[in-house]
Structures are given as C-alpha cells and as structure tokens.
Amino acid sequence: MTTLWWWCGLGLVLLCLEMLLGTLYLLWLGIAALVMAVLCAIFSEMPLALQALNYAVLSAVALAVIRKLEKRTPALRVGQAQGEEIGREGIVTVAISPLQPGKIRFTQGVLGSREWVAHANVAIGEQQAAKVVAVEGNSLRVAPVPHIN
Template identity: 50%
Template sequence: MIDAMWIWGAIGLLLLAVEISTGTVYVLWFGISALCVALATWIFPNMPPAVQFAVFAALSIGSLAIWKLNYKKTETHSRVGQAQGEEIGRTGTVIESVNPNQNGKISFVQGLMGSREWVAVSNESIEVGSQAKVVAVEGNALRIIKI
C-alpha cells in the first residue's frame, strides 16, 4: 500500500503542473495545500484520512480566501507589449469622417500599436482630412478630438 504522504505529494505536484499550464493562480493554492498535507502525514504518519481531508480543505479554502482578499489587480486592461498610455496624445489624419452616430477611421504617419489605420470614435463631427488627437483607447477603437 502506498503511504498517504506519497499520494498527497503526487496530488500536490499534479495540481502545481496544472497551475503552470493554465497560469490562473487559483490552482496554486490547492497544490501547495496538498504538499502541506503530504508534509503533515510525513510528520504524523498515523493521521486519519478524515483529518487529512479536513486539513487539505481548510488550507485550500483559507489560502485562496486570503489571496483573493489581498490580491490587487494593478492594470484593468492589458495591452501586451505596449507601454500604457503610449498612444494618448498622438495626432493623425481622419481618412473616414466620424461623428457621434458613426465610427470613422484615422491614419497615422508612423504605426500606432502595430497599425497605421484605426477605427475612430468621437463625440463631435470630424471631416476627412482633418487632424485629430487621440484622447483614449476604447476597446479596438481610438477616441479622438479635432485639433
């Protein structure tokens, strides 16, 4: 019969492997908890299975709750490979007119976030050929104002 320590150790390593492959951070706490139970069963080899499961559940839920309470997401939107705010303030030329009811297009001399042309939205009407400045990024579109 396999010792409980080895079973909990294998479960912990398996959960950590799942965490590495998914990168969610949620499974991490379950894997660490299983490894802690493996350590506890090594120190106390006669620990009943019910106590082992109770310790695992308490450690898993407790560590997950503590992490969730203290975790602060630093950025609400992720643009991989882009400096935050790099596009704000850039000027371009409107190539399709834009108004509050219809999206248009703006073009830049030098590419912005990997492209020279972007969908543009605005609270004002801006005609083709006008110069406009980027004031915000809204999803896949740039909010612009006439300059």
Template identity: 50%
Template sequence: MIEAMWAWAVLGIVLLAVEIMITGTIYTLWFSISALCVAIMLWLFPGTSYAVQFTVFAALSLGSLAIWRRHYKKTDTSYRVGQAQGEEIGRVGTVIIATSPTHNGTIRFAQGLMGSREWIALSDEPIEVGVDATVVAVEGNTLRIAKIINN
C-alpha cells in the same frame, strides 16, 4: 501511512502541473500547495488519521485561497472583454461640452467607442465646444483628451 504520503504528494504535483499548463488562474495553486503540505505532514507524522489529513487539507486550501482573494488586486487592464488594449488611444472626436483641468466635459465620436458614442472627458488644457480632440488615455470611466494641433 507511507502510501497516503505519496498519494498527497502526487495530488499536489498533478494540481501544480494543471495550474501551470492549463488554468493559469492561481486558484489550483493553493490546493496543490495544501496537498504538498499534507504530504510533508505525513512524512513527519506518519500515523496521522485520514480525518486529520482531510481536515488539514481543507483548512489550508480554503484558508490560503481566502487570504489570497482578500489581498489580490486586479491591476491588469486586459480584462476588458472585446477590446484590444490601447485600441481607443488616438481616436478623434468632437468636444460637445467644454472641458478644462478643473471641469469635466463630454466628447462625441462619429463611430461608437467601447460601446458608446459619447464619453465624459477630461483634459490638461481648456478645450472649447466644437473642437476636435484625440484620446490620449483611458482613466476609469472617463477619457483623457488633448486638442489636435494642426500644423
């Protein structure tokens, strides 16, 4: 059973190398850790049957993957396909429905922004219809805007 232990260890190291160098998705990390755990199990209990080895590997892999997926939260904003992060900040549009701190409005852009010309807008100050405003932040499906102050 010593050969099986080394096979599991090599599999774990290869999967870890694939994770680090190629995928970067963290999915194969759980499989590599599971294979290394089976290798340690075989080092401690060398007479373990193949059925138990594969069952432990499958249970550890799928269990750890399921736990990770359940607690994983996407916090990175770079998942928007086709958009450079922060590209929309600073864009200027015209308010077509007034907005205030307590009321959402609408802003229109001459050229589409993230696939649409009109967006729900919110602001920290009242902004009347026809006033030009600039995008200061993207908050979910709305744009936070501010008046353009002319000097």
C-alpha cells in the same frame, strides 16, 4: 507512508493542471496538498480523516489569503486605455466623417499601435491634426486640433 505519496501525487497533479489553466486557484490547492505530504512525513500515524480535515483547512486558508491579496492589488489593464492616451495628437491618414470612420497615425505608438481606426463627431480631412478624446473598444474617438494663427 502510503498517504504521503498520495498527497504528493495530488499536489503535483494540481500544480500541472495550474500550469495548463493558469487560474492561480489550483496552485494553492496543490501547495496545500504538498504541505499535507510533509505533515504526513512528520506525523506518519495521522488518521485519514484528520488528514482530510487538515487539507480542507489549509486549502481554505490559502484561498482566503489569495483572495484578500487579489482585492488589495490593483488589476493590471494590459492593452486597455488608462487615460494617458487622451490628448495625444496624430495626423489623419484617411478622412473621417460622423458617418464614416477613418484612420489616424501617431509618430509614437498608442496602446501598441501607430495607426488606428478613428471616429469623430465632425468631419476631419486627410493630413489634418487630430487629438484623442476617448478610446472606444478597438478604435479611437478624435477631435480636430484647432489651428493657431
């Protein structure tokens, strides 16, 4: 019965570490330890060597399954451009030149912000319309919107 509590303790320690670190790997190792505690409760005469072997197998299987699931699910790109910002139009609030970045403001936020540092290959004056052509780190690359007369 003593090894049952060791496995419970190990499982809880690993789960607490997972909450601190957030890696998702320790979660599965902790769950495997808790499963070992249940197996020790069911099979109380299991030798320690077999317990260690079972834990190693459970951990390896759990990690293999989570790795397989990680590859199958697309990565969330929180805070990163995913293409829908390209083409959005805004108004330049600080003039932009090829040598000096300016600022552009949008009526609706782009990636969580209404105002962005903007770079351009051509000069764009204040109060001119510009559209996003690329997201470059923490700034936008913009181009002037042609006037239709």
